Amino acid sequence: QRPKNFPPGPPSLPVLGNLWNLNMKNPLKDFERLRQSYGNIYSLFLGLKPAVVISEFKAMKEAMVIKAADFAGRPQNILITNLTNNKGVILVDYGSLWRDHRRFALMTLRNFGLGKKSMEERIHEEIQHIIKPLDDNIGKTLSPQFLFHNAASNIICKVLFGTRYEYEDETIKIIVRCFTEIIKIANGPWAMIYDSFPLIRPLRLPYNKTFQNMEIFLNIARRLVNEHKKSRVPGEPRDFVDCYLDEVDKRGDDATFSEEQLTRMTFDLYAAGTDTTSNTLLSGFLYLMTYPHIQERCQQEIDRVLQGHDKVSFEDRHNMPYMQAVIHEIQRIANIVPLSVFHCTTKDTELMGYSIPQGTMIIQNLTSVLREEGQWKFPHEFNPENFLNEQGEFIKPEAFMPFSAGSRVCLGESLARMELFLITVTLLRKFKFVWPEDAGEPDFTPVFGATLTPKPYFMTIQLRENQ
Numbered sequence: 001q002r003p004k005n006f007p008p009g010p011p012s013l014p015v016l017g018n019l020w021n022l023n024m025k026n027p028l029k030d031f032e033r034l035r036q037s038y039g040n041i042y043s044l045f046l047g048l049k050p051a052v053v054i055s056e057f058k059a060m061k062e063a064m065v066i067k068a069a070d071f072a073g074r075p076q077n078i079l080i081t082n083l084t085n086n087k088g089v090i091l092v093d094y095g096s097l098w099r100d101h102r103r104f105a106l107m108t109l110r111n112f113g114l115g116k117k118s119m120e121e122r123i124h125e126e127i128q129h130i131i132k133p134l135d136d137n138i139g140k141t142l143s144p145q146f147l148f149h150n151a152a153s154n155i156i157c158k159v160l161f162g163t164r165y166e167y168e169d170e171t172i173k174i175i176v177r178c179f180t181e182i183i184k185i186a187n188g189p190w191a192m193i194y195d196s197f198p199l200i201r202p203l204r205l206p207y208n209k210t211f212q213n214m215e216i217f218l219n220i221a222r223r224l225v226n227e228h229k230k231s232r233v234p235g236e237p238r239d240f241v242d243c244y245l246d247e248v249d250k251r252g253d254d255a256t257f258s259e260e261q262l263t264r265m266t267f268d269l270y271a272a273g274t275d276t277t278s279n280t281l282l283s284g285f286l287y288l289m290t291y292p293h294i295q296e297r298c299q300q301e302i303d304r305v306l307q308g309h310d311k312v313s314f315e316d317r318h319n320m321p322y323m324q325a326v327i328h329e330i331q332r333i334a335n336i337v338p339l340s341v342f343h344c345t346t347k348d349t350e351l352m353g354y355s356i357p358q359g360t361m362i363i364q365n366l367t368s369v370l371r372e373e374g375q376w377k378f379p380h381e382f383n384p385e386n387f388l389n390e391q392g393e394f395i396k397p398e399a400f401m402p403f404s405a406g407s408r409v410c411l412g413e414s415l416a417r418m419e420l421f422l423i424t425v426t427l428l429r430k431f432k433f434v435w436p437e438d439a440g441e442p443d444f445t446p447v448f449g450a451t452l453t454p455k456p457y458f459m460t461i462q463l464r465e466n467q
């Protein structure tokens, strides 16, 4: 039964609730269909749990920005609690552990605490490892999937642990496999089954694999943290782990800053920073190959602004309005995290006149904002004009929310934006990317998972004439 003045929604069945209304493999179309019937704020029962789905800019802003604290919780199901041990940052509930760690991570990632080597340098070093295989394949075709994935993974690895792995290294393969499998189970129907039926928890079912995978990653992270403890010089941090160990020293007995929390947080940052960035790059190059005139216009701007410089710096973005518009448009159309990460209300609250009790799961339909008519000049097509004004200057409409908005907004936004800019500009400056002649028509339909991924594709690499 829906509480009084709760947002409307489709009728629900006992036990299953509205799970029968959703295609678990890809519920995005169902969320859109239900929005058309019930409006921008509607409710669903996921099993016995009530959830509210929020769509379009106005409602999203009221919830996430204006009433940020009311909507900043995370739903706590038992699988997640058992998996995270109430530690980390992404899935922990609103409270002091989350707040202190979020603040610490933001400060550290913003280039302050990271020691002598700047974030930009770390990214540029990794870009050299992307360029090498591209250089070796001039005139040939290549699938960029692993290249981008390993690069994004190594960048975050360097920020956290100060190390990178060769693209063929077993450790990187194990890490990537653990993440993929954990996310698949934690996000899917098994999490709900685990939650609803305590008696089956000890059985050997797929979620057990999740706990094993989590242990594998945590053991790798613990080993790296132990090595840091031996080699660090207090007060002279080399990376995120060193900064955190300095913070533990500084805080003394404050239990929330602990080594266990550190290893859990490295997992979260690693998981959140890899797929998202690499899938954005993959979508980006797919669009740049399909719209060669847009690729060329980027290259003209790059050549003009970088003339006489050996490499691009993040500051250069201020002189590259077109490139900035293209990268933002890639993020808008790629819509990499379409349902954000589920939120939860922290107290009884109201949204656009509806009452929403404390503890209600909140699902952000970010797709609806990124494609909203009235917010964009060209909501349904790939067109950088969405981010340019009449004078050709870069503008960012408020409805640009691929990182979500408010208190839980993506913690890695600044790192992600730097990666996307430096990688895209460096590669476009040196190479021309061409859709292979024999590859048929490009298919833009993404594959749904925790993030949206373009279908695997190949690209032909050409060296640009001025290189």
Ligand code: HEM
Binding pocket: 089, 090, 091, 102, 109, 156, 268, 269, 270, 272, 273, 274, 276, 277, 280, 336, 337, 340, 341, 342, 343, 402, 403, 404, 405, 407, 408, 409, 410, 411, 412, 413, 415, 416
């Ligand atoms: C293009 C790349 C990225 C996109 C599109 C993206 C998007 C998002 C979104 C939509 C959320 C959920 C926000 C919410 O719940 O309201 C999120 C959360 C988060 N992201 Fe990202 N992200 C990206 C890259 C990164 C990177 C590189 C890192 C790591 C440094 C990162 C770390 C996090 C963390 C830790 C959270 C949880 C924040 C919290 O709960 O307070 N993300 N991201």
